[in-house]
Amino acid sequence: MILRRRTRPAVAPDPALRGTRPSLPGLAAAAIAGALSLFSFEPFGWWPLQFLCLAYFFYQVGMGSSTRRALWLGWAFGFGWSVAGMHWLYIALNRFGGLAAPLSAAAIALLGLYMGLFAAFAAGASTWLRKRWSLPVPAFLLLVFPAMWGVSEWMRGWVFTGFPWAASGYAHNTAPLAGFAPILGVYGIGVLVAVCASSLVMLTQRRKLPALGLAAGVLAAGWDLSHVEWTHPVGQPIGVRLLQGNIRQDEKFAAAYLNEILVRYRDMMTAAPADLIAAPETAIPVFPQQLPPDYLATFNEYAKRTGSFYLFGIPLADGPTAYANSVAGIGPQGQSYRYDKHHLVPFGEFIPTGFRWFTNLMNIPLGDFTRGPAVQAPFPVKDQLVLPNICYEDVFGEEIAQQLRDAPRPATLLLNVSNLAWYGESVAIPQHLQISRMRSLETGRPMLRATNNGATAVIDGRGRVQQLIPYYRQDVLTAKVQGMAGSTPYIRFGNWAFLALGALMLGAAWLGGTMRKRPATSEEN
Structure with a gap:
């Protein structure tokens, strides 16, 4: 067969x-x-x-x-x-x-x-x-x-x-x-x-x-x-003034407009006292040594006289070729503070290896910053500890969680200072506000936003916008904000x-x- x-x-x-x-x-x-x-x-x-x-x-x-x-x-x-x-x-x-x-x-x-x-x-x-x-x-x-x-x-x-x-x-x-x-x-x-x-x-x-x-x-x-309720109130609320200068991007770094910009922010920052007065990213667009001799002294004197604390964006240099995108702080008892941006924007704030030819095709000022430490101390403002982040940094929730997890004294309030005038009248501003709201949800912390042209806002620890300045206009947001303490699971585990x-x-x-x-x-x- x-x-x-x-x-x-x-x-x-x-x-x-x-x-x-x-x-x-x-x-x-x-x-x-x-x-x-x-x-x-x-x-x-x-x-x-x-x-x-x-x-x-x-x-x-x-x-x-x-x-x-x-x-x-x-x-x-x-x-x-x-x-x-x-x-x-x-x-x-x-x-x-x-x-x-x-x-x-x-x-x-x-x-x-x-x-x-x-x-x-x-x-x-x-x-x-x-x-x-x-x-x-x-x-x-x-x-x-x-x-x-x-x-x-x-x-x-x-x-x-x-x-x-x-x-x-x-x-x-x-x-x-x-x-x-x-x-x-x-x-x-x-x-x-x-x-x-x-x-x-x-x-x-x-x-x-x-x-x-x-x-x-x-x-x-x-x-x-x-x-x-993942977090709880701590200390007394603080009064804040969040400034929105609405400086046009094509004027912001132009020498012809520098004096106008400095006068605008000086007047806004000394118009009324508050526990915390915050101004946007590079609100002062030049290094301290390029300012009039008495410019920063005005803020020191006002802080002492009124008991106000300041946080404002300014580039700070550590050498001829080393400078940072920073937030400077001034307190009423002579306190000084510095936060340097850690997570830099490719092409806008640092030049990736091999791409200098591309950045040379554009006109981007201050385009090669040095990087700040991953964990930096918050700024004490009365009963609260305020931790800044600069513009694009609040896109990285795990890094903000790390700051709160690893700091000896975790912040009770977050502050984002931004300049989104680079992106005109686009969806970038409401998208960025949405991102900040997510950081508040993840951490259970209020997020204050002081921006050049929007979105300047107060967001509570549940991600809800409490107050907001309309975009694209010069204005000041005044509010009382309660700091929060405690750790969410996301803070603990990222x-x-x-x-x-x-x-x-x-x-x-x-x-x-x-x-x-x-x-x-x-x-x-």
Whole structure:
């Protein structure tokens, strides 16, 4: 008898699994979906839209994509997300930096292509793990992809010094998921956003109710957590005056306008006393040795006479080629204070190796600062301890948490001094205000904001804006602010809690895939 080897009938390969790039319309659709996420952030605040944008992206990747196809879709989605969310950088490069329009547009496009790599990583790595672990669609969508999405946003926050602007969690600081901020931080909220988006994708599957129940449970838990008091009042409230000078960016560093700027801020800073008078980043745009001899003495005398404390932005030099973007402090008993910006902006405040040719194409003053220490002491103001951060620094929540965790005397109030006049009348100002609100949620500390043209505001320890000066006008915000003490879980653990959540999700997916393989193996034996 002749034994014939049984062969399986040929099966036509799934076109989605051929490993080819998606079509140009598919890439364009992914980029548009990413770009629409802009409307989930301030000043629009349509945070549910973000669920839909991510759900479309997850569906396109999750319904049978090859790893290569997932990488391309992720790159396109991340490109659209980044260019839309950070398009205002074009204004700084072109209008104020003097870079030609085509080069400015090309620079923004290249930045978007670079930032898109992180979403590509999330999609590609998730798809690779799905195949390696033989995961069903629910485990892939509800566990692996959300965890990798969060990891990709976290990586975007530190690779090459990081640029975590428009991380998905920022859209939810007034939404139910904000309750998770003191525990998991903005990246952890991003993971939960992805879980909710994946639950929408599960509506295309047979099992719908469990996924929707999961999303509803996550949102309900966030709402419940938002009522937890993680910190407590300490000391007596202080009176603050937050100055908004509204200096045009094309005048700020011009010699012809220097005297006008100095007079404006001197008059604003001595118009009325307060426990704390705060002026924006580089409110005084020249080094102390370039000021009139009696200029800073005016503030010392006023502080002594009125009992006021000052914090104001000014560049401070430590040598002919060493200078810092700083906040200087003056107290009524002759106290002096200095905070130097630690996290510098690439190209704007330091020049990455090999890119001096690019910065030479622009007109950016004070463009190569030295870096301050990672942990710096706060400034004592009566019963409160005020910790400054300068402009872009409050995008890095883990660094502010580290300052509070490692300081011998943790701050009770946070102060952001900024100059966003670089970005014209764009969405940069409301986006930055939204970022500051997230820092208050994570740390349980009020955030004071003193800015050149907006958003000058008082944010309480729950991320709520208590007072706000309208953008683009000269004004002063006067308020009473209560400092807060105590540690949130995010202060204690930083991003480790979020990373532990991601690890648990990946571990559960791997375990489920392993157990799913065992019955098939047993039947074969």
